[in-house]
Structure formats: structure tokens, C-alpha cells
Amino acid sequence: xxxxxxxxxxxxxxxxxxxxxxxxxxxxxxxxxxxxxxxxxxxxxxxxxxxxxxxxxxxxxxxxxxxxxxxxxxxxxxxxxxxxxxxxxxxxxxxxxxxxxxxxxxxxxxxxxxxxxxxxxxxxxxxxxxxxxxxxxxxxxxxxxxxxxxxxxxxxxxxxxxxxxxxxxxxxxxxxxxxxxxxxxxxxxxx
Numbered sequence: 001x002x003x004x005x006x007x008x009x010x011x012x013x014x015x016x017x018x019x020x021x022x023x024x025x026x027x028x029x030x031x032x033x034x035x036x037x038x039x040x041x042x043x044x045x046x047x048x049x050x051x052x053x054x055x056x057x058x059x060x061x062x063x064x065x066x067x068x069x070x071x072x073x074x075x076x077x078x079x080x081x082x083x084x085x086x087x088x089x090x091x092x093x094x095x096x097x098x099x100x101x102x103x104x105x106x107x108x109x110x111x112x113x114x115x116x117x118x119x120x121x122x123x124x125x126x127x128x129x130x131x132x133x134x135x136x137x138x139x140x141x142x143x144x145x146x147x148x149x150x151x152x153x154x155x156x157x158x159x160x161x162x163x164x165x166x167x168x169x170x171x172x173x174x175x176x177x178x179x180x181x182x183x184x185x186x187x188x189x190x191x
Contacts, residue, residue, distance in 0.1 A: 005161040005177040005184055006050050009086055012163070013048065016079040028076040029055065031066035039066060045077070046103060052155040053088055054095060056103055060150045061120035067092050073156050083166035088158050090179075095153030104147035112145040113137050167191065 002008040016024040023044070030040040039062060047054035053075055057063060067073065075088040104112065117133040124130060137145075158179065165173040172191035177184040 003184060003186060005158070005163065005175075005186075006048070008163060009048060009161065012079075012082070012084055012086065013045075016082050016084070019081045020079050021081060024079060026077075027053075027055070028078075029063065030074040030076070031063050032070050032072070033066050034069035036070075039063070045075070046153070052090070052093075052157040054099075054153050054155050056095075056100065056151070056153045058115065058118065058120035058148075058151050063121075064150075067154060073154075075156060085164035087162040087164070088156060088160070090157045090159035092154050092156050095155050097152070100152035101147050103153060104151065105144075109145065113141075115151045116145070116148050162189070 013024065025045045026042050027045045028040050029043045030038055032038045041063065043055040043057060043063075045053060046056055059068075071092045072090065073092045075086075077086040077088075079085070104115070107115075113134050116137045117130060160179070161177045161184075163175045163177075167173055170191060174189035174191060176187045176189050178187070
């Protein structure tokens with residue numbers, strides 16, 4: 001097993017993207033508010049490297065409020081076709097404006113409009129209200145759409161990574177990596 005969990009994750013992720021029948025970038029993100037009350041939802045993993053695991057969202061959403069109050073999170077990724085799971089825990093930081101701008105500009109126009117139109121996590125009177133906001137924004141931005149100031153990236157900086165590999169008779173292989181200075185300490189865990 002590799003001593004570098006990020007390199008190992010990237011290899012697993014590359015394989016998962018070729019064999020998973022659904023979106024291999026879908027990950028469960030768990031946050032907690034200032035009182036420790038947890039909340040979990042699915043987000044899309046848009047980047048991973050030695051600096052951490054990146055996702056983008058509306059910063060005024062419930063997850064955005066949670067991360068502003070309590071900047072720690074956990075990710076769980078399950079790839080059933082690969083029979084593997086990855087867990088990541090650690091502090092969360094904002095991605096730079098340049099990173100957020102670059103990713104926002106790579107998104108489809110409809111997704112860009114949606115980032116402006118959706119007051120994510122807030123009550124919505126009707127679908128028609130949301131669609132009307134999208135039409136209004138499409139008229140306001142006939143060409144390039146700027147990134148909304150309330151929308152951007154987060155990077156989960158891993159302090160702990162666990163790799164799980166399905167085994168026969170539930171005798172799975174589990175490896176926990178804990179951040180140790182600039183490196184990692186790996187421990188094999190019971191299934």
C-alpha cells in the first residue's frame with residue numbers, strides 16, 4: 001500500500017471514473033454547525049491534489065453557513081462497481097477567487113445562471129419563481145456571466161484519509177492515514 005494516500009486516491013479515482021455506472025465524482029459531504037449538529041449531502045468533487053479535495057457551492061447555503069461557523073468537514077465516497085470507499089476528514093478553507101472564477105467559467109451557461117438564480121437552502125414558493133429568475137438573469141447576462149460573489153470553492157485539507165477495499169466474508173481491507181507533519185502515518189484497521 002502506498003505511503004501517500006493522495007497518490008493512491010488519485011489512482012483509485014481515475015479507475016472509478018472509467019468503471020462506475022454513475023457519477024464517480026459524487027461524494028457525501030458532512031458538516032456541522034456551531035452547536036455540533038451534523039448535516040450531510042451529496043456534492044461533486046471537482047479536484048483533488050496534495051493541497052486537498054475541492055468542491056464548489058453557494059456560500060450562503062446551509063453547508064456554507066456550517067463551514068463559516070465550524071470550518072471542518074468529512075467526505076465519504078463510495079464506488080460500488082469498484083468495491084471501494086474513501087473517507088476524508090479535516091479543516092476546510094476557501095479556494096481563491098481565481099480558482100473559483102476559473103471553475104465557474106468552465107461550467108455550462110445554464111449552470112452559471114442557476115448559481116445566480118438559486119437562493120440555495122432558502123424556502124422557495126414555486127418552481128415558476130425559480131424559472132422566472134433564470135429567465136431574468138439570462139436577459140441580464142446575454143454574453144459572459146460573472147461568478148456570483150456568494151458562490152465559490154472550498155478545499156477540504158485532509159488530516160485523515162481512510163481507504164476501504166471490499167473483501168470476501170466482510171473481511172475488508174482498511175487503511176487509515178493520519179497527517180504527520182509533511183507526511184503520513186498509515187495504520188491497517190480491522191474491517
